[in-house]
Amino acid sequence: DVKVTQSSRYLVKRTGEKVFLECVQDMDHENMFWYRQDPGLGLRLIYFSYDVKMKEKGDIPEGYSVSREKKERFSLILESASTNQTSMYLCASRHSQDTQYFGPGTRLTVL
Amino acid sequence: DQQVKQNSPSLSVQEGRISILNCDYTNSMFDYFLWYKKYPAEGPTFLISISSIKDKNEDGRFTVFLNKSAKHLSLHIVPSQPGDSAVYFCAASSGGYQKVTFGTGTKLQVIP
Numbered sequence: 001d002v003k004v005t006q007s008s009r010y011l012v013k014r015t016g017e018k019v020f021l022e023c024v025q026d027m028d029h030e031n032m033f034w035y036r037q038d039p040g041l042g043l044r045l046i047y048f049s050y051d052v053k054m055k056e057k058g059d060i061p062e063g064y065s066v067s068r069e070k071k072e073r074f075s076l077i078l079e080s081a082s083t084n085q086t087s088m089y090l091c092a093s094r095h096s097q098d099t100q101y102f103g104p105g106t107r108l109t110v111l
Numbered sequence: 112d113q114q115v116k117q118n119s120p121s122l123s124v125q126e127g128r129i130s131i132l133n134c135d136y137t138n139s140m141f142d143y144f145l146w147y148k149k150y151p152a153e154g155p156t157f158l159i160s161i162s163s164i165k166d167k168n169e170d171g172r173f174t175v176f177l178n179k180s181a182k183h184l185s186l187h188i189v190p191s192q193p194g195d196s197a198v199y200f201c202a203a204s205s206g207g208y209q210k211v212t213f214g215t216g217t218k219l220q221v222i223p
């Protein structure tokens with residue numbers, strides 16, 4: 001069965017902290033994605049990766065960076081968390097133009 | 112610039128009736144369209160897709176229609192069931208390794 005896991009379901013951090021969100025998939029997919037979901041704005045793409053060590057900026061990359069050292073793992077990094085980064089973060093993976101499989105999401109609150 | 116738009120934030124339908132969710136796009140390079148369903152506190156799950164070479168795709172109670180000239184697609188759910196109550200996202204992409212752009216979502220409530 002297809003599986004995308006995210007390291008935490010809920011996370012609370014302080015302004016200025018460095019935050020790591022981890023995503024792991026077990027499907028040997030080339031592509032991985034990070035989105036944030038906010039009310040009225042839908043899912044907005046932050047970054048995506050089409051292969052190991054490759055990354056592309058999405059629509060809202062400011063304030064974020066990513067790392068993909070291994071095929072199965074895609075990390076989202078908030079270098080210095082701010083309150084406007086409070087959101088639901090969703091990771092997804094896919095093979096080529098196949099459908100995306102999403103993780104359960106991480107609800108991040110920045111105080 | 113919102114390239115994929117879902118203009119109805121919410122929709123209420125009686126159980127057994129048809130639900131029609133609409134989606135408009137502006138980028139003529141999009142050639143693959145998908146619908147996802149999302150329950151609260153869960154990630155979105157894939158529902159149905161359609162390639163731009165088709166104008167209709169059906170899977171059980173779910174049918175997606177694509178009108179390329181109008182840059183419009185719609186999802187029909189017949190008959191609607193209470194378990195269909197969720198947020199539905201329309202998404203589009205161009206090419207196999209390109210990013211996927213999502214709409215803002217429509218919250219469907221199916222009333223028993």
